[in-house]
Amino acid sequence: MSTISVLRAGPQTTIQDWPGRIRHWQVGVPPSGPMDDLSFRLANLAVGNPEGTAGLECTMMGPRLTFSEDTVVAVAGAPVVVTIDSMPAPQWTPLTVKAGEVLDIGVAGPVGMRVYLAVAGGVEAEEYLGSRSTFTLGKFGGKDGRPLIEGDALLCAGADLATAPRRILNDEKPALTDNWQLAVTVGPHSAPEFFTPEDIEDLYSTPYEVHFNSDRTGVRLVGPQPRWARTDGGEAGLHPSNIHDNAYSVGALDFTGDTPILLGPDGPSLGGFVCPVTVTTADRWKLGQLKPGNTVRFVPVRSAQAASPADLGSARRSDIGVVLSSGGDHDGGVLGSTMTADGSTVVTYRRSGDDNILVEYGDMTLDLALRARVHALAERIAADRPAGLLDLTPGIRSLQVKVDPTKLRQSVLLDWLIECEAQLPAASELVVPSRTVHLPLSWDDPATREAIQRYMLGVRSDAPWCPWNIEFIRRMNGLDSVDDVHRIVFDAEYLVLGLGDVYLGAPVAVPLDPRHRLVTTKYNPARTWTPENAVGIGGAYMCVYGMEGPGGYQFVGRTTQVWNHRHPLEAAGFDPEHPWLLRFFDKIRWYPVSADELLDLRADTAAGRGEVRIDQGTFSLAEHQRFLDTNAADIDARRSMMEIARHEERQRWSDSGEFAIKTGRVA
Secondary structure (H helix, E strand, O other), rough: OOOEEEEEEOOOOOEEOOOOOOOOOHHHEEEEEEEEHHHHHHHHHHOOOOOOEEEEEOEEEEOOEEEEOOHHHHHHHOOEEEOOEEEEEEEOOEEEEEEEEOEEEEEOOOOOOEEEEEEEEOOOOOOOOOOOOOOOOOEOEEEOOOOOOOOOOEOOOOOOOOHHHHHHHOHHHHOOOEEEEOOOOOOHHHHHOOHHHHHHHHHHHEEEEEOOOOOOEEEEEEEEOEEEEEEEEOHHOOOOOEEEEEEEOOOOOEEEEOOEEEEEOOOEEEEEEEEEEEEHHHHHHHHHHHOOOEEEEEEEOOHHHHHOOOOOHHHHHHHHHEEEEOOOOOOOOOEEEEEEEOOEEEEEEEOOOOOEEEEEEOOOOOHHHHHHHHHHHHHHHHHHOOOOOEEEEOOOEEEEEEEOOOOOHEEEEEEHHHHHHOOOOHHHOEEOOOOEEEEEEEOHHHHHHHHHHHHHOOOOOOOOOOOOOOHHHHHHHOOOOOOHHHHHHHHOEEEEEEEEEEOOOOOOEEEEOOOHOOEOOOEEEEEEEEEEOEEEEEEEEEEEOOOEEEEOOOOEEOOOOOEEEOOOOOOOOOOOOOOOOOOOOEEEEEEEEEEHHHHHHHHHOOOOOOOEHHHEOOOEEHHHHHHHHHHHHHHHHHHHHHHHHHHHHHHHHHHHOOOOOOOOOOO
C-alpha cells in the first residue's frame, strides 16, 4: 500500500471526508468534514474518487509531501503555488506524482483560506462514529484526532475509483473574492419577535467584516450592534439574545450576546442564543474561504428557490444565484403554527436554513410538560424515519428536524410534521427511564478561575459577572451569601433535558425543584476558552462542558468526564456501545470533592478506572406535577424573590450603560 510522508505539515492540515459525521448532532457531535465542501468534492472528482472520499484540508498553507509509489492527486480550493519536484503544476487537474517526488502546496494567496488535496483511492484513516473526519476539539477522527505534523506517515486507502480522472472546467470552479455575498434564509429567530425591523435592515445592508478570531467552529463577524425587539431573555438570561436552549444549524448566524458568529462544521449543536438568518446549504462552502478582513453581505433568498447542495456546477460556484434572487421569505422565519390535539399548547414551526425545521412548543418558559411533548414527537418521527431524515435534536422546548434537502423538501416535511404532531398522546402520560447519576463537583475549581482570568485579560474585564461568577449568581438570585449558592447546587437534583450543549454529551439540565433553579445570564461576548468538564449555569440551566472550547455559562466548578475518549474500550459508568455517559431524562446529583481529589478522579476516568454510582429509576411527569401542586405557594414565593433580584441587577446594568445602544462596530 502506498505511503504518503509528511515533510512539512502546514499550520492546520487535517483529514476530512464528506458529508462528515452525521446523525450524532443530538449528543453534541458536529459533522466536521470539509469547511468548503464544493472545492473538496471537486478535487475528488478530478482524481476519479467518489466525492466524499477522505482527503486533506489545509488552512492558509499546504503541506510538503512525498509518495512511496506513483500517485494521482489534485489540488483545489484557494489559489496556491503547487510544485512537483520544484516544477510548477496546475490546480483543478489530475496530477501524477511519481514515487520519491515531492509535492509542495504553498501559501494561500490574496483570496481564499483553505486548500484541498485529493488522492486517487483516498487517504486511510480510522472511522469514528461513521466518519473519518478530524474533529480536533474532540480529539478524534483523521490522524489521532489532530492536525498533521512533520514526520507523519499516511496510507493511501487504495479504494476503487468511481470515474476516470478529469480536469475541472472553469465554469465549475468556485469563484473566490474578498467581498462575499452569502445566500441566507430567514429564521429561525427574526423580526419582529427578537430583532427590530431596523436590525434586519442593518443585517442585509451592512458589509460585515470577518474577524481574525475565526476558525472551523465559527466565523466571528464585526458589525453594528442590534437594537433588539425585547429587553431580555427572561428565565433564559438577562440579555435579549438569550433563549431557552435549542438546536443550531451549521451556517446559522448566531448572536452570542451582541456578537454575530457564523457557525461552522465544528460548531456546537445546542445553545441558548438567537439566530436571525441561516446560510443555505449550497452556499456554506463560502464559510471555508472567508479570510480575516474580508467583507460579507447577507442576501435573503426564498428557501424553495435555494440552489441544491448536490449541484457541483455553475449554480454553486459564485454569487450569480444570489444576485438573481427575488428576495427572501417574508414570514419572519415562521413556517406555520398549530395547536396540540388537546388545545392547550401552540406549536410553532420555524425555518432553520433550507435543511432544518425547528418545532417549538408553547410560550418561552421553562415547563417540563413542553419537553415531554418534544420527546413524544421525536419518538413518533423516529418510528417512521422517512428517507432523507438525518438528525433529531431536542432542546428545552423544541425539536430540530434535519433533512437532506435534495431528498425531502421543506414544504413536504412541514406537512408531515404537522400530521405527526396531531397524533401524539397527552404529555401527562409521559413516563420514561430516568437514572440518577452521582458525580463529583470541585466547587469554584482553579481551572474555572483561570478561565475567568483569561476572559478578563483577553476578551472583557468590565463584565458584571467578573471577577467571580459565583458571587454574580448570588446577586442575580437575591441570596444572602455564596454559601447559599453552594447549598442549593448540592441539594438540587438536575434533570437532563438535552445533550451536546457545547459538545460531546454535555448535558443541559434543570433542577426538578423550581426552588433550586438559580437563574443567570450568559457571558456577552462568550468566552473563547472553557476547561473540559467545567460546570456552569446559564439562564435556569446547568451544563457540564464536554470538552475544551468556547462557552458562556457562569462557572460553579468542575467534574469528571462525560465523554469516553477511550471508546470502544470500556470505562466505569459508560455504555460500551457509545462514548457519552448521560442520557435524556437522567438525573444528576453532585457530591463535593477537593480540587486535588478531582484531578485524581479525572486521571482514573481517563485511564478507564474508577467508579460512577448510577441508580436506576423512572421519571413521571404526572408525579412531578403533583409535587409542584403540593409546594406551589412556597415555589411562587421563592420565584418572586428571585425575579425581584434579577430586576434589581438589570437596573444596575442599565445604570452602568451595559444595555446602551452603540451605533459603531463592535467585536
